[in-house]
Amino acid sequence: MMKTSYGQKTSIVAGILLSALVASKAHAQDWYQLETNKGAAExxxxxxxxxxxxxxxxxxxxxxxxxxxxxxxxxxxxxxxxxxxxxxxxxxxxxxxxxxxxxxxxxxxxxxxxxxxxxxxxxxxxxxxxxxxxxxxxxxxxxxxxxxxxxxxxxxxxxxxxxxxxxxxxxxxxGVPGIAESKIFYVKKDGANKEIWAMDYDGANQHAITHLGAISISPRVSPDNSRIAFSSLDKNGFQIRMYSLLLGRLVNYSSVGGTNVSPAWAPSGQQLAFSSSRTGDPEIWISDPQGSLSHRITSFVGPDVSPTWNPKTGAQIAWISGRSGLPQLYIMDADGSGVARMTDGGYATSPSWSPNGQFIAFAWDRKYGPGAPGGQDIYVMEVATKRWIQLTHEIGRCDFPSWSPDGRHIVFANDPDGAAAHTRIMTMLADGTQRRALSGAGTDMPNWSWK
Amino acid sequence: MTMDANRVSVKGQASGQSRLWKNAALALSLGMLMATGCHKKNSAPPPSALAPSDSGIAPTATISADPLSIDLGQSVVLNWRTTNASSVSIDGIGSVPVNGTQTVSPSASTNFHLVAKGDGGTTDASVRVTVRVPSMPSVPSGEGDMGSDSIFHSHVQDVFFDYDSFTLRADAQTSIAQAAQYLNANPNIKILIGGYCDDRGSAEFNITLGENRANSAKQGLVAAGVNASRIRVVSYGKERQFCTDENEACWQQNRRDQFSIDR
CATH class of the missing domain: 3.40.50.10070 (TolB, N-terminal domain)
Structure with a gap:
């Protein structure tokens, strides 16, 4: 059922002029053309x-x-x-x-x-x-x-x-607000621990947010920049934590058993989607920002994790599911209905839905497996057509893309040489050009603020 | 004791109330249970109750086993002799000749209980065969004592998984079966199962994959009779590694469920 959309061997070019992402036919392999095709004249x-x-x-x-x-x-x-x-x-x-x-x-x-x-x-x-x-x-x-x-x-x-x-x-x-005042939240390795850090969008002003002395991952800032949801490892496994940037301390978030990871804010700021194994199998759940009123929206054996809301509508969620084996990208309505698989193979993770609702950026290793050629790169898929474009090439393992508020940039984690400790944060335009490092080794999992 | 219990039950019946009826039945069965218990302990039969007549000579019976203790899977020879018996049976084997031998291979420590019946009454004899299930010394059951880590780990061994899989392999199923035997024999022990993944793939997905791995082992133990309330699972995903080289031998070390005593 997926074959038809991929059979055409077409991909999309994410043009960035005036945030209009222009779809055009281009072979995915011709990536060097994409980088030279960008029209300075425009x-x-x-x-x-x-x-x-x-x-x-x-x-x-x-x-x-x-x-x-x-x-x-x-x-x-x-x-x-x-x-x-x-x-x-x-x-x-x-x-x-x-x-x-x-x-x-x-x-x-x-x-x-x-x-x-x-x-x-x-x-x-x-x-x-x-x-x-x-x-x-x-x-x-x-x-x-x-x-x-x-x-x-x-x-x-x-x-x-x-x-x-x-x-x-x-x-x-x-035509759309600039992002020079936006922030990027991320994970910084600190010995055996990982703390949540923040920096300006250009990599300046890097500073620690948490000092928990634990392994904390997956920071997600609320749409109003008031709170960060993330996950920390404690005696009972990974649990969702809520940090108030206004109060400068942890605030209440109730978890009810199991492993709870990968929180994602709804654009309203009134709901969090996350993965929870409180009933045994990891599924996508939704709660309010205090962890209450939680309800499950997926039900299928196998990992379900890494939800991201359509920030434009708040009515759809993309996530990663291992229900058929290797992790694939799926979308569904926020009530769990209308499930559609988006990727046709490989190993897909870490989706991030673009601010205009049109695209999903994610990490994908299309020929995943021991000894397989290629690597894990950042891709952007047009939701309506399932057509995609590869943004990174041969720079090592890439993961955790996150869109800038204006939809013109993507920040991501890059592991240049396979050593996890060397992972750093890079930014690029949404067509894969103007790539540069923002932070040094030992930084990971960036999350761009909503404004 | 038996008599006391019976008397209580009679009193209950006399009152004629239905609730007391229930109590009576309970007391009665309790009394019977106790009677059975007493009966087993005393090898000599209560003469008046069991002897049909005083005319015959009471039977005698002996039973022995060689060896008295075996490892699981080995066999033992039972040897019994009776006199003045017309019918002889051994629990779990059934009717047997009045004198005989039989080779048995019990899967667990067993009391072979022989009952010899004759005109002069009934007598019994028993022998206990101890079966050493590999690595199953019982932990002294003190208050909350869960035994030593080294004994635990020699019986409850970590299991390993195929790439991107949370299905228990054949070798893992064997390990789980052995672990379940030990845990069923040591009900004080609480277990922590940690799920781990190799460092390829994405961090968030690996946490859920590790969760599924730990749950696979939990389900295996529960299916083998270990109470689920004794088991806690925690997924570490790829956040903690046993081995940090980038090769398959190392990755295999990291794709595991680690078992430990949940103190």
């Missing part, structure tokens, strides 16, 4: 001027450096811009709308369509940033917007303001 060419320091406070130099680097990096990684290399920028440094010479920016070699610029000052413990975005080709009314940030200076404030300014630009030009 991207907006944007230049970022270094911001002009407007005060003599000794810390302004460092803050300005962080701000400039962060803004550039945010725009470059957004996936919708062709960012002008700073070596091609005009010499003169604009500080505000009155002294910017847009013709210089519009001309070669910068050839910018858009220019971001402004000024930054640190005075009396406050950092003040004045940011501008201009349309370099619109000589009459060039200003797209201007934004003033004025807040208490801290070691992190220059970077966070740069993220917000970048998000504003991305929102205005890209």
């Amino acid at each position: 991207r907006i060419r944007i230049a970022t001027a270094d911001f002009k320091p407007m005060s003599s406070d000794p810390s302004v130099g460092e803050d300005k450096h962080v701000f400039d680097a962060t803004l550039y990096s945010d725009l470059a990684s957004a996936g919708i811009f062709d960012v002008v290399s700073k070596s091609q920028n005009p010499q003169a440094l604009p500080s505000n709308q009155s002294d910017v010479h847009l013709a210089d920016w519009a001309a070669a070699p910068a050839s910018a369509s858009m220019v971001a610029f402004g000024n930054l000052s640190v005075q009396g413990g406050r950092i003040v940033v004045n940011g501008f975005l201009d349309d370099a080709k619109n000589t009459q009314y060039p200003q797209v917007f201007t934004k003033l940030y004025n807040e208490e200076a801290s070691s992190d404030s220059a970077r966070q303001i740069a993220h917000r300014f970048a998000d504003e630009i991305i929102t205005r030009l890209g």
Whole structure:
């Protein structure tokens, strides 16, 4: 029954321009073409001027450096811009709308369509940033917007303001909110234990959330960023834990026997889907955020695990089931009806449903088995057609993809050499390009925040 | 004692109430049970009750076994002699000649109880054959004493699984059967079954696979008579490994159910 959709040997290309994922015919093997086919011409060419320091406070130099680097990096990684290399920028440094010479920016070699610029000052413990975005080709009314940030200076404030300014630009030009203020939660190895950590979306600001001295895995942040659900190993096996990011401590979550793992938030934030063996066989259950009102929605012998909700509708759940042997990707309605198998073989795990509801990213080893060629890579499947595209190739074992809030990026875990301790977290655009590492060895299971 | 119990039951009957009827029946059966118990213990028969007449000479009976203790699967020769008996039977074997030998191969320690009947009455004799079930020394049944780990592990051995499978293999079924025998003989012991997976595959799926593996062993033990309430299962998935090399020998070590005393 699965054969027909795969027989065509077609795959989808996840185009990222304006978050429209464009389906087109391409052989799955021709992956090098996918990476070279991406059309730089479709991207907006944007230049970022270094911001002009407007005060003599000794810390302004460092803050300005962080701000400039962060803004550039945010725009470059957004996936919708062709960012002008700073070596091609005009010499003169604009500080505000009155002294910017847009013709210089519009001309070669910068050839910018858009220019971001402004000024930054640190005075009396406050950092003040004045940011501008201009349309370099619109000589009459060039200003797209201007934004003033004025807040208490801290070691992190220059970077966070740069993220917000970048998000504003991305929102205005890209049509959907930027992700520069989003967070990634993950697992960090700590000797024999694993703790839950968090970092900014660009890999900065890595810090521990839990200090439980246990093996904790599968962090999933709530849609409102207030709580993290995860699983910890204790005397009775893995149990779901709930950590309040507002209170900075564990809060109640009741488990009723068995192994309880892989929690997944419904987009409403009012329900959790998870795997529980409280009746003997691991099945998918749904509870409220306190662990109460739980009910089972699958019923079939064999592992059922790793649910993920359709974040667009909240009405469907994708998950992994071993009911027919090797784990496969399935979808069903949130009441357990309408079960459909999505993968036709291999070893499929760790699904993550895209924010627009159209795609499921997952890890797949299509020729799984001892001695089999190939490896475990990240794939994206279009739910409606079951057509898929392979995003990673020959970079080692990949697992745990998680979509960015704008649906343009995917973060995942990569084990480059087969040694589990070397696993790290990487990010890429949803077409597999612009891949880079965010964290070092001993990090795993990333989960991108909902906003 | 027997008489006391019977008297109680008679009193109950006399009162004529149905609830007491029940009590009476209970007391009566209790009395009979006790009577049987007493009867077994005393090899000499109560003369008045069992002797049909005083005319005959009371039979005599002896029974021996060689050897007196065997390992499971070995056999033992029973040898019995009676006098003045007209019919002789051995529990579990049935009617036998008045004198004879028979080779038996009991699967568990057995009391061979011989009853000889004659005109002069009935007499009995018995011999106990101890069967050593491999690795089954009974743990001293002190309060909550679950014995030593080393004895436990010599009888309850870890079982191993095929790749991505939670089905008990033939070798695992043998191990489970042996484990069940030991656990049934030592009802104080509580068991923790840990399910493990090799480090290939995905962490979350492996936790549920390990859960299924541990449950397979649990179901095997329960089917063999071990009470489910004595068994706790925990899946460690691939989070804990016995062996960290990347080869099949090592992966096989990690695809297992580990049994331990749940103290």
